[in-house]
Amino acid sequence: MAGLEADIIELAGEPFNVGSPKQLGEILFDRLAVPGGEKGKTGAYATGADILEDITTLEDSHPKGARLAALVLDWRQIAKLKSTYTDALQDHINPETGRVHTSYSIAGANTGRLASTDPNLQNIPVRSDEGRRIREAFVAPPGRVLVSLDYSQIELRILAHIAEIPALVQAFRDGIDIHAMTASEMFGVPVEGMDPGIRRQAKAINFGVIYGISGFGLARNLRIPRAEAQGFIDRYFERFPGIREYMSETVKTAQEKGYVQTLFGRKIHTPDISAKGPGAGFAKRAAINAPIQGTAADVIRRAMIRMPDAIAGLDARMLLQVHDELLFEVAEDQAEDLTARARQVMEAAASPVVDLKVPLVVDAGKGENWAKAH
DNA sequence: AGTGCAGGCCAC
DNA sequence: AAACGTGGCCTGCACT
Incomplete structure (x- = not known):
């Protein structure tokens, strides 16, 4: 990351704080005269990812700006993963359990969703290859696996x-x-x-x-x-x-x-x-x-309430809820049993109060870490 | 040194 | 006038 930062400053031709959108905006739009700069209410140029991505296409007319935008996008991705996840999550490891424990607010969101804080375990990266490496750090103990079950297209x-x-x-x-x-x-x-x-x-x-x-x-x-x-x-x-x-x-x-x-x-x-x-x-x-x-929040909450009885007798624990996903830890030889029971509970969770005209479908996966289970 | 906002970005 | 819903956490920055 230090190398990336040095490359960015060299390209910019002047020292500046790469993490400062304000300074970046002034370099791009004022000094390098990249077109399309728009200032928000605070007077700072907007330099969000969508804007920087547009600038990367200006290789012909504004080569320096295009390369600068591309490098900053790379830097931001790495900086985000490091500060928010790699570094911060380690500070949340409980010395007694060796695990990271989140807190859930039962009335966290206006819609009835839960909210997860300290740390937020509902926004662990998954969409990029680099991000999934963070998710790989969530592992099951020896002899156990993580099982993830998520509702397919529940809101639609x-x-x-x-x-x-x-x-x-x-x-x-x-x-x-x-x-x-x-x-x-x-x-x-x-x-x-x-x-x-x-x-x-x-x-x-x-x-x-x-x-x-x-x-x-x-x-x-x-x-x-x-x-x-x-x-x-x-x-x-x-x-x-x-x-x-x-x-x-x-x-x-x-x-x-x-x-x-x-x-x-x-x-x-x-x-x-x-x-x-x-x-x-x-x-x-x-x-x-x-x-x-x-309604989706109601459905998964109903499933969670029924889950302890449904998995009783299994060597399994419900670990996390991520809006349409439940994550479990289970003894390796019981993963199949757990998956069948949890899936049944989730797919039937609207019943008997609501008779949906559409089926609820649950996808499942398992692995030694959360990335593989997902 | 603490507080709060803005900009940015991660998830579903 | 702003511009796709729900959240939380990070850094920078202005302020006390």
Whole structure:
């Protein structure tokens, strides 16, 4: 990392704090005259990863800026992993147990999700190769393995149920690739042999819908013109009109009652729903998302409550909950038994209070460390 | 030295 | 006017 830092300063041509977005912004946009610099409310240039990634494409017009941006992106990834995980997690090892123990807030999130602190074990890296090396440090003791079980697409399944989208419900019942199906419906192309790029766009739209999508947000996410993104959303609503209905009904309920509810009847209050100005959009999207995210939180909590009885007699412990995943430690020769029991509990967790029109499906994995189990 | 915010980034 | 939901933790920086 020190070498990387030296390379960055040499390229910049002047000493500066690589960890300072403000200083980096001034070098890129003022001194190197990279175009597109935008200052936020504090007067500092924004230098987030998406902006730096755009700058790396300017190799022809601004070679120095492009290379500087690329190096800083590398540095930030390593610095993040080291400070937040490699270094910090070791300070959290309990001397008596030799393990890292987190704390859960039972009412951590407004939607009913748990929150994990000191340390947060719900945001251990997994998406990048480098990040997964952090996850490999979470290991089972000798003779034991880690088993991870996670709900597949639980929020989209809940959306399909709540908004009553026949095509989505049927696809989940048939076990079809849901993003490919969405792309097929929207763009009129067959699922077989689908262009991965088309599927990726449909996936972004499916996620966006759960979060209360906007044309602007989707455009930024997919890096496409806003008009094109809005066209995608319009077509999505045409194909799945129940979604638009769900969104407007949910906002209306929030405005009339001051809360929305999960499928299990738990209330989530929406005090900001009638805010004016910039906050209005935020409050509406939060209200749209809350019943979906909150129902998923209810489902996994019900599974967790039933878990001690379900795994009684096994040499196994439930270790962590990560929103749609439960992580267990179990004697090696009992991993299969545990997986079957835990999966049964998780897949049936909505029952008997809620009769979902879609199946809940749980994926499972095991290994000597969390990366392999996941 | 402690506090709080902003920017940034990790997860689901 | 801002711009995709829910969180927590890190560093830098301004301030007391």
